[in-house]
Amino acid sequence: MPLAVLALALGAFGIGTTEFVIAGLLPDLAADFHTSIPAAGLLVSGYAFGCVVGAPLVTALGARLPRRTMLLGLMALFVAAHLLSALAPSFGPLLAARVVASFAHGAYMGIGSVVAAELVRPEKRASAVALMFAGLSLANVLGVPLGTFVGQQFGWRATFWMVAGVGVLALAGIALLVPRGGRPAGGLRGELAVFRSGQVWLTLAMTTLGWAPALAVITYVAPLLTDVTGFGAGAVPLVMTLLGVGMLGGGFAGGRLAGRAPLPAVYGTLAALAATSALLLPAAHSKIAVVAVLGLFGLVASAAIPALQMRVLDKAAEAPTMASAANVAAFNLGNTIGPALAGLAIGAGFGYTSPLWVGALLGAAGLAVALLSGLLERTAPAPQDAPATEPAPVTR
Numbered sequence: 512m513p514l515a516v517l518a519l520a521l522g523a524f525g526i527g528t529t530e531f532v533i534a535g536l537l538p539d540l541a542a543d544f545h546t547s548i549p550a551a552g553l554l555v556s557g558y559a560f561g562c563v564v565g566a567p568l569v570t571a572l573g574a575r576l577p578r579r580t581m582l583l584g585l586m587a588l589f590v591a592a593h594l595l596s597a598l599a600p601s602f603g604p605l606l607a608a609r610v611v612a613s614f615a616h617g618a619y620m621g622i623g624s625v626v627a628a629e630l631v632r633p634e635k636r637a638s639a640v641a642l643m644f645a646g647l648s649l650a651n652v653l654g655v656p657l658g659t660f661v662g663q664q665f666g667w668r669a670t671f672w673m674v675a676g677v678g679v680l681a682l683a684g685i686a687l688l689v690p691r692g693g694r695p696a697g698g699l700r701g702e703l704a705v706f707r708s709g710q711v712w713l714t715l716a717m718t719t720l721g722w723a724p725a726l727a728v729i730t731y732v733a734p735l736l737t738d739v740t741g742f743g744a745g746a747v748p749l750v751m752t753l754l755g756v757g758m759l760g761g762g763f764a765g766g767r768l769a770g771r772a773p774l775p776a777v778y779g780t781l782a783a784l785a786a787t788s789a790l791l792l793p794a795a796h797s798k799i800a801v802v803a804v805l806g807l808f809g810l811v812a813s814a815a816i817p818a819l820q821m822r823v824l825d826k827a828a829e830a831p832t833m834a835s836a837a838n839v840a841a842f843n844l845g846n847t848i849g850p851a852l853a854g855l856a857i858g859a860g861f862g863y864t865s866p867l868w869v870g871a872l873l874g875a876a877g878l879a880v881a882l883l884s885g886l887l888e889r890t891a892p893a894p895q896d897a898p899a900t901e902p903a904p905v906t907r
Contacts, residue, residue: 641766
């Protein structure tokens with residue numbers, strides 16, 4: 512695998528770290544800025560909203576720039592946002608800096624996956640995309656625990672300095688290793704043309720619904736483990752680490768599956784995601800079973816990422832940059848919808864197992880959209896060859 516893909520994955524590692532590490536720092540941030548923890552939670556929801564809006568918007572603004580130039584600019588913006596976060600004098604500037612960082616997040620992951628796929632042979636495209644997205648999974652295993660520890664020991668500002676340092680390393684790697692070129696051929700008009708495709712819209716829908724179970728379950732896994740399974744609070748980080756290890760392995764497995772057969776890989780991973788969400792319902796009452804199934808859940812959830820990303824790249828082959836960024840936005844929309852619906856179910860009094868039902872139903876909905884997409888693809892009329900031109904009469 513080219514070193515350039517590893518440089519892209521390092522940027523994804525920094526992005527994944529900053530996306531999730533903030534949850535562990537919320538109490539310290541709330542105390543420092545004399546605000547409530549729910550109010551400080553805007554640093555999480557605001558970031559997710561910025562990813563949804565920023566991915567297509569920033570990609571559109573840079574539609575005529577070479578992709579390498581866009582990646583360098585986005586990573587420079589990411590670094591600047593974290594420097595501003597580390598120096599923020601009050602809550603408002605910190606929230607604004609988080610939104611700026613999220614704008615870089617969505618566009619970087621969308622454009623980076625296109626570049627990663629172009630750096631390798633066609634049969635390796637899915638594995639390259641999986642390796643880049645593995646940076647996000649590695650962030651959950653290594654970056655988030657390390658960032659939380661640094662913030663607890665040296666103050667939350669130190670975490671933002673750390674993430675800014677990761678961004679600088681990624682920026683240097685992209686500058687040195689990613690080749691020049693890769694300008695989108697059709698400019699903004701050509702990129703926006705992909706949204707005339709019904710299959711692209713179906714892919715965005717299956718990504719939103721199919722990925723939503725992951726965050727619906729993971730967001731509320733701590734109270735599930737303590738209140739339902741009976742684990743002590745000290746065991747939760749260990750179980751979450753095992754979940755992250757499953758996600759790291761699943762990304763590579765999903766890349767291999769998607770490289771062989773993208774649409775069947777989507778069917779399989781979304782079906783498995785819905786099934787493991789449901790399987791957690793009985794498993795939640797056994798410590799051994801819940802750990803095993805959560806590891807499996809992390810594996811199949813992460814395996815769905817390269818399959819869904821390759822699906823949109825295949826359906827938007829002539830102008831993949833905008834479609835790829837929009838699919839990253841769809842992932843983040845799923846990040847918003849899943850926890851929101853799970854929170855409503857808990858608030859309605861259905862208990863901490865209700866997010867598992869929500870995850871199973873959302874996964875089934877994503878699978879239904881994927882099956883519809885495949886059915887329409889199979890029944891679509893094949894393109895007709897142009898009629899042969901009759902030869903002109905010969906004049907004697």
